[in-house]
Amino acid sequence: xxxxxxxxxxxxxxxxxxxxxxxxxxxxxxxxxxxxxxxxxxxxxxxxxxxxxxxxxxxxxxxxxxxxxxxxxxxxxxxxxxxxxxxxxxxxxxxxxxxxxxxxxxxxxxxxxxxxxxxxxxxxxxxxxxxxxxxxxxxxxxxxxxxxxxxxxxxxxxxxxxxxxxxxxxxxxxxxxxxxxxxxxxxxxxxxxxxxxxxxxxxxxxxxxxxxxxxxxxxxxxxxxxxxxxxxxxxxxxxxxxxxxxxxxxxxxxxxxxxxxxxxxxxxxxxxxxxxxxxxxxxxxxxxxxxxxxxxxxxxxxxxxxxxxxxxxxxxxxxxxxxxxxxxxxxxxxxxxxxxxxxxxxxxxxxxxxxxxxxxxxxxxxxxxxxxxxxxxxxxxxxxxxxxxxxxxxxxxxx
Amino acid sequence: xxxxxxxxxxxxxxxxxxxxxxxxxxxxxxxxxxxxxxxxxxxxxxxxxxxxxxxxxxxxxxxxxxxxxxxxxxxxxxxxxxxxxxxxxxxxxxxxxxxxxxxxxxxxxxxxxxxxxxxxxxxxxxxxxxxxxxxxxxxxxxxxxxxxxxxxxxxxxxxxxxxxxxxxxxxxxxxxxxxxxxxxxxxxxxxxxxxxxxxxxxxxxxxxxxxxxxxxxxxxxxxxxxxxxxxxxxxxxxxxxxxxxxxxxxxxxxxxxxxxxxxxxxxxxxxxxxxxxxxxxxxxxxxxxxxxxxxxxxxxxxxxxxxxxxxxxxxxxxxxxxxxxxxxxxxxxxxxxxxxxxxxxxxxxxxxxxxxxxxxxxxxxxxxxxxxxxxxxxxxxxxxxxxxxxxxxxxxxxx
Numbered sequence: 001x002x003x004x005x006x007x008x009x010x011x012x013x014x015x016x017x018x019x020x021x022x023x024x025x026x027x028x029x030x031x032x033x034x035x036x037x038x039x040x041x042x043x044x045x046x047x048x049x050x051x052x053x054x055x056x057x058x059x060x061x062x063x064x065x066x067x068x069x070x071x072x073x074x075x076x077x078x079x080x081x082x083x084x085x086x087x088x089x090x091x092x093x094x095x096x097x098x099x100x101x102x103x104x105x106x107x108x109x110x111x112x113x114x115x116x117x118x119x120x121x122x123x124x125x126x127x128x129x130x131x132x133x134x135x136x137x138x139x140x141x142x143x144x145x146x147x148x149x150x151x152x153x154x155x156x157x158x159x160x161x162x163x164x165x166x167x168x169x170x171x172x173x174x175x176x177x178x179x180x181x182x183x184x185x186x187x188x189x190x191x192x193x194x195x196x197x198x199x200x201x202x203x204x205x206x207x208x209x210x211x212x213x214x215x216x217x218x219x220x221x222x223x224x225x226x227x228x229x230x231x232x233x234x235x236x237x238x239x240x241x242x243x244x245x246x247x248x249x250x251x252x253x254x255x256x257x258x259x260x261x262x263x264x265x266x267x268x269x270x271x272x273x274x275x276x277x278x279x280x281x282x283x284x285x286x287x288x289x290x291x292x293x294x295x296x297x298x299x300x301x302x303x304x305x306x307x308x309x310x311x312x313x314x315x316x317x318x319x320x321x322x323x324x325x326x327x328x329x330x331x332x333x334x335x336x337x338x339x340x341x342x343x344x345x346x347x348x349x350x351x352x353x354x355x356x357x358x359x360x361x362x363x364x365x366x367x368x369x370x371x372x373x374x375x376x377x378x379x380x381x382x383x384x385x386x387x388x389x390x391x392x393x394x395x396x397x398x399x
Numbered sequence: 400x401x402x403x404x405x406x407x408x409x410x411x412x413x414x415x416x417x418x419x420x421x422x423x424x425x426x427x428x429x430x431x432x433x434x435x436x437x438x439x440x441x442x443x444x445x446x447x448x449x450x451x452x453x454x455x456x457x458x459x460x461x462x463x464x465x466x467x468x469x470x471x472x473x474x475x476x477x478x479x480x481x482x483x484x485x486x487x488x489x490x491x492x493x494x495x496x497x498x499x500x501x502x503x504x505x506x507x508x509x510x511x512x513x514x515x516x517x518x519x520x521x522x523x524x525x526x527x528x529x530x531x532x533x534x535x536x537x538x539x540x541x542x543x544x545x546x547x548x549x550x551x552x553x554x555x556x557x558x559x560x561x562x563x564x565x566x567x568x569x570x571x572x573x574x575x576x577x578x579x580x581x582x583x584x585x586x587x588x589x590x591x592x593x594x595x596x597x598x599x600x601x602x603x604x605x606x607x608x609x610x611x612x613x614x615x616x617x618x619x620x621x622x623x624x625x626x627x628x629x630x631x632x633x634x635x636x637x638x639x640x641x642x643x644x645x646x647x648x649x650x651x652x653x654x655x656x657x658x659x660x661x662x663x664x665x666x667x668x669x670x671x672x673x674x675x676x677x678x679x680x681x682x683x684x685x686x687x688x689x690x691x692x693x694x695x696x697x698x699x700x701x702x703x704x705x706x707x708x709x710x711x712x713x714x715x716x717x718x719x720x721x722x723x724x725x726x727x728x729x730x731x732x733x734x735x736x737x738x739x740x741x742x743x744x745x746x747x748x749x750x751x752x753x754x755x756x757x758x759x760x761x762x763x764x765x766x767x768x769x770x771x772x773x774x775x776x777x778x779x780x781x782x783x784x785x786x787x788x789x790x791x792x793x794x795x796x797x798x
Contacts, residue, residue, distance in 0.1 A: 104487075
């Protein structure tokens with residue numbers, strides 16, 4: 001083991017997740033501050049730390065400026081009275097990937113010697129102003145592209161992002177051999193997982209017939225194949241070193257797209273970097289939370305990430321391999337965006353909360369026994385109408 | 400020197416500033432993307448690096464959501480085509496302290512082994528929508544406090560923040576013995592510095608009579624004592640280790656207020672932490688950029704930071720000690736917020752650009768010879784009507 005050079009200090013690369021919490025999802029009656037304070041109190045208690053121990057707070061949120069008239073100091077405003085003084089609060093945004101972006105910064109801060117760090121994501125999407133929420137979601141696109149995207153993807157749902165997703169689905173059906181029945185089975189699996197998750201937004205099981213027969217969003221996508229608006233928050237407490245029994249962050253990799261790649265190729269590129277950084281490959285992963293903005297997307301993402309060959313994720317899902325008690329990779333045990341819910345800036349942290357509970361053996365009715373390696377994949381924004389604004393992959397391992 | 404324990408890696412605590420750039424201020428004809436791309440290209444050239452070398456981009460902006468309809472992925476949107484692929488872009492906000500918050504995260508990232516890192520601040524405040532800009536500035540207050548603050552501090556300028564500042568000035572005049580003539584002298588000094596800075600927003604010298612006779616903002620503050628709306632951008636490139644001749648970040652300290660302290664006591668608390676982290680005291684600092692939202696504030700901040708005793712900063716300023724060629728601490732060589740300009744999310748980086756140029760001996764007509772130690776003090780947001788949302792202090796030393 002090498003010694004230290006002048007100006008160097010020894011820093012542990014081990015970052016432990018010592019506390020997690022999340023609200024139940026889709027509470028229309030809770031303000032962002034109530035959700036934020038709740039998860040902070042619970043995550044601190046879970047970590048066995050007091051809020052005054054915290055050295056840095058990274059707060060992710062996407063829609064506060066537009067929907068809550070709280071623009072620049074959201075974290076400070078929503079966490080007042082949470083006892084975090086005098087920790088600095090830094091506010092982070094990356095659309096649907098704000099939570100994982102905040103987690104990345106928190107991980108870097110811990111590796112730089114700052115510890116413990118509190119990472120919080122909170123999102124209030126249900127305000128009664130449906131068009132405002134849609135406009136806030138479209139803030140994940142460059143302003144100068146929105147006009148062209150509306151011209152190209154306008155649809156009765158009002159969401160150009162769902163129009164864009166439908167385009168991807170059509171390509172998936174044609175080029176990869178995925179079938180609508182496979183997509184429906186993926187939605188059925190998501191809802192079955194949601195039924196096992198007390199915090200999920202949608203806790204009713206469904207059938208393939210109900211999925212295919214639900215209201216059309218943008219053909220071929222139906223309502224039950226798509227994520228919805230969600231209120232919710234999640235928090236994660238990170239500490240330096242190998243804390244006994246606490247899961248570790250083995251890799252934290254972000255990439256931003258510039259419109260040069262298709263989103264799925266950006267996923268592949270980011271995953272390759274994550275496997276390299278973690279020193280393992282997709283075959284060693286037991287549980288994954290992927291960014292299923294739609295159930296179709298879950299399947300293509302699994303393939304892009306290297307978990308399945310092109311067109312094979314759907315067959316595995318139909319065979320029951322990817323759900324609770326399945327024979328293979330356990331995908332979106334929380335229910336994913338489609339069933340657990342998708343509170344934009346919190347989503348990346350909701351994924352990590354689920355994986356940490358799996359790694360600690362505390363996931364209750366959805367627990368996979370003896371989980372040792374788990375991965376969270378969170379994405380946000382669309383660049384150039386086809387690339388991602390950000391892809392984040394976190395590889396976690398049992399402590 | 401101790402060796403390494405299991406799981407530890409050697410990390411250089413030296414963070415070098417290897418490239419800087421800023422736009423000239425107050426260009427009404429430039430879009431945020433044009434300003435952002437300009438400073439990135441110039442900072443990369445200054446660093447002798449290509450954009451593809453960059454491992455992380457931290458982008459600060461405060462008003463893009465409200466004034467440019469660019470909410471969640473501002474950095475990715477404004478830096479498209481800048482060649483930064485595939486560096487991740489993380490978007491940060493902390494009102495007037497976004498730039499220094501981004502710099503802090505960049506510094507932590509470098510200390511965690513990520514290098515080089517690009518930190519960018521950009522702000523477009525002149526859009527023709529004056530009330531929109533004022534509302535965006537008030538996003539630096541908790542939404543639920545704005546009503547009460549408007550009731551308490553409403554004034555003809557339309558800015559409750561200037562009302563709040565005027566309150567502080569009245570307290571300063573009464574409690575600290577500061578005089579209006581000293582505040583006017585501070586504004587005169589700011590404009591004299593601005594006249595020496597080709598990038599400054601205001602490059603006309605002024606007199607104490609003109610300052611005191613200019614339009615009232617909120618008594619006793621007059622127009623020429625106050626910062627104004629500014630368009631501008633700045634960028635800083637950070638690298639790990641002691642790069643030859645490049646200034647180093649000796650301390651990077653942030654604190655968030657919760658309304659429990661007066662802002663100036665929060666400044667004092669943060670400064671004490673910064674001196675401890677840098678291993679030096681205020682008497683060793685030769686150049687400082689303080690957050691002079693008003694010229695009155697420059698004086699009180701200098702005292703709160705420990706550079707002068709209560710009431711003495713004004714006398715030193717009148718005596719000419721704090722300006723170009725002065726006998727003491729050289730304060731706001733760039734012209735500060737009052738003369739160089741205050742492009743919210745960029746301001747903290749504008750300060751650092753000036754200090755790096757001073758430390759490199761490249762500050763032209765405003766150069767202090769043989770500068771070795773310089774400090775940037777940036778603040779943002781108001782909590783509880785009297786505390787800061789964030790205070791950031793960066794201590795820089797010659798490489």
